[in-house]
Amino acid sequence: MKKGKIPTPIWLLAPIAVLAVIVIFAARSESLFLRKLGPEYSYDIEQYSKIDPAMLVYRAVGEPIQTGLQQSRAVAAGFGKLYVVGDSKLAILEEGKKKEIELPREPTCIQIDNDGTLILGLTDHLALADADGVIQRHWNAPAENALMTSIAMDKDNVYAADAVNKLVWRFDRQGLVVNRIGAKETRRNVPGIVVPSPYFDIAMYPDGLLRVVNPGRHWVEAYTPNGDREWHWGKTSVEVDGFSGCCNPVSMVVLSDGNFVTCEKGLIRVKLYDPEGELIGIVAGPEQLGRTEPMRICQSPEQCGQQGFDAAVDAAGRVYVLDMLQNSVRVFEKK
Amino acid sequence: MAKTPDHLRRRDFLRDGIWASVLSVLGAGAASLFARSRRENLVWQIDPAKCIACGNCATHCVLNESAVKCVHAYAMCGYCDLCTGYFVPEPKALTTAAENQLCPRAAIERTYVEDPYFQYTIREPLCNGCGKCVKGCGAFGNGSLFLQVRHDRCLGCNECAIAVACPGRAFKRVAASAPYLIKGRA
Numbered sequence: 001m002k003k004g005k006i007p008t009p010i011w012l013l014a015p016i017a018v019l020a021v022i023v024i025f026a027a028r029s030e031s032l033f034l035r036k037l038g039p040e041y042s043y044d045i046e047q048y049s050k051i052d053p054a055m056l057v058y059r060a061v062g063e064p065i066q067t068g069l070q071q072s073r074a075v076a077a078g079f080g081k082l083y084v085v086g087d088s089k090l091a092i093l094e095e096g097k098k099k100e101i102e103l104p105r106e107p108t109c110i111q112i113d114n115d116g117t118l119i120l121g122l123t124d125h126l127a128l129a130d131a132d133g134v135i136q137r138h139w140n141a142p143a144e145n146a147l148m149t150s151i152a153m154d155k156d157n158v159y160a161a162d163a164v165n166k167l168v169w170r171f172d173r174q175g176l177v178v179n180r181i182g183a184k185e186t187r188r189n190v191p192g193i194v195v196p197s198p199y200f201d202i203a204m205y206p207d208g209l210l211r212v213v214n215p216g217r218h219w220v221e222a223y224t225p226n227g228d229r230e231w232h233w234g235k236t237s238v239e240v241d242g243f244s245g246c247c248n249p250v251s252m253v254v255l256s257d258g259n260f261v262t263c264e265k266g267l268i269r270v271k272l273y274d275p276e277g278e279l280i281g282i283v284a285g286p287e288q289l290g291r292t293e294p295m296r297i298c299q300s301p302e303q304c305g306q307q308g309f310d311a312a313v314d315a316a317g318r319v320y321v322l323d324m325l326q327n328s329v330r331v332f333e334k335k
Numbered sequence: 336m337a338k339t340p341d342h343l344r345r346r347d348f349l350r351d352g353i354w355a356s357v358l359s360v361l362g363a364g365a366a367s368l369f370a371r372s373r374r375e376n377l378v379w380q381i382d383p384a385k386c387i388a389c390g391n392c393a394t395h396c397v398l399n400e401s402a403v404k405c406v407h408a409y410a411m412c413g414y415c416d417l418c419t420g421y422f423v424p425e426p427k428a429l430t431t432a433a434e435n436q437l438c439p440r441a442a443i444e445r446t447y448v449e450d451p452y453f454q455y456t457i458r459e460p461l462c463n464g465c466g467k468c469v470k471g472c473g474a475f476g477n478g479s480l481f482l483q484v485r486h487d488r489c490l491g492c493n494e495c496a497i498a499v500a501c502p503g504r505a506f507k508r509v510a511a512s513a514p515y516l517i518k519g520r521a
Contacts, residue, residue: 035394040439043470045424194451196413197477216415216451236417238425245475246415266419266475 048238049267049286055240057272057281058319059335060288064328067091068098074121074150075322075329077314078112079131082329084322085110085120090133093329101133109161111151119158121148126160126175139175152204157225159210163200166193168212170225181227182212190229191217199250199265199308206258215247220260220277233277238267241279250308253319261319263309270311270321270332283319283332290326377508379495383481383518385505388466388473392482395500396464402488403464403497405442405457408518411479414452420472420480421445421455437471459485479518486514
């Protein structure tokens with residue numbers, strides 16, 4: 001071997017150098033060396049949110065109506081007007097015009113009485129207002145911590161769902177508490193209402209029994225005005241005929257023919273049930289409600305409270321669905 | 336040669352100038368040291384309001400087992416029987432059987448409280464911070480499950496590998512004296 005000559009041939013070193021460069025680049029590449037989560041770590045409820053178009057029994061009418069509120073809470077329809085409460089306001093929408101009325105407390109629910117009087121839930125108590133939203137009278141709060149989330153009425157009584165105390169207050173027409181409905185009472189076979197989040201709806205049914213959503217159990221229960229529990233319907237399932245998640249349905253409305261329209265959050269769908277709780281069809285799915293974006297993770301009770309829907313029906317049978325996240329009302333009518 | 340008044344003034348000026356420079360450098364150094372001693376240490380944390388539970392926390396931490404863990408804000412929890420952070424979307428039964436659990440590592444413990452309420456506790460040694468339960472809870476429930484960097488594990492890297500990979504830009508520096516961003520607290 002000649003003095004000064006490189007002992008290792010260059011043809012042997014070159015591939016090693018190239019390999020070293022490749023390894024260095026590969027090590028810096030995310031795709032090759034990073035840990036990856038397997039399919040068992042994916043969370044996918046898309047498959048359950050798909051709606052068979054053949055099941056749609058309602059169609060959207062017109063464009064969504066913007067409420068103009070920052071946090072819309074409840075909707076009511078009647079006498080040619082649409083009422084939406086939210087923020088600290090009552091918005092009255094009529095023939096394209098909108099009027100806003102400031103309220104003394106944060107409104108949480110609204111109902112229209114047969115004579116057009118508005119019954120407003122103002123956090124812990126109810127208030128009566130005329131059709132223009134001018135408050136005529138405040139009723140006393142039945143409990144300091146009450147949170148009124150829904151109102152129903154019959155000829156002699158007004159009922160208010162209280163999400164904090166997990167019961168329904170029955171008032172007479174003067175605003176005095178007559179009795180409580182739905183509180184856990186084993187000897188009367190009342191299992192108690194489970195309200196994990198502030199969605200707790202009620203509706204008066206033509207048979208004179210109050211329908212009460214038990215959201216934590218995914219039931220719609222029937223109670224006499226005296227608080228006797230008669231029966232319930234509803235089943236837990238992510239399938240289209242059931243209710244899923246922690247607390248569904250979040251809203252319910254009774255149609256003039258006795259059928260129910262229910263709204264769900266999480267798996268977003270508005271459905272039509274017969275009086276026995278059998279699914280008739282779908283009023284709207286995520287697509288019809290403009291909720292096609294990826295699933296949203298709420299970060300606070302307030303945000304989670306904005307994920308839901310409220311529904312109302314007018315004399316013509318049109319269903320109004322309030323989207324609390326988009327602050328809009330979509331109108332649906334039967335196909 | 337006798338010194339002229341002009342010559343003296345120049346020399347004095349130079350001498351004073353050098354002294355002033357030395358003193359200002361020393362002053363600046365002292366001020367910097369003082370400020371540094373007063374400055375609070377910062378640590379990495381996840382802003383729950385920005386976290387999208389993408390799963391990167393489980394895979395991008397320099398630690399083999401991520402420093403990010405799920406934590407539970409009990410004040411926000413509904414104590415649901417059907418907890419969507421605990422159960423798969425369509426559980427066969429509301430039991431603790433592995434097939435019903437959402438977490439692939441069984442890192443959440445379900446404890447009966449009273450009918451029909453259950454408490455859910457994170458088993459930290461099993462949690463890898465994947466965020467699957469966070470998604471389930473936030474999709475249907477109150478969003479009481481969320482991810483946080485646990486500072487008993489975090490190495491405090493100058494450049495956090497998860498922060499670099501975080502698509503929600505949810506990682507931020509917070510004071511070491513208040514290292515957690517707990518949901519539901521103002």
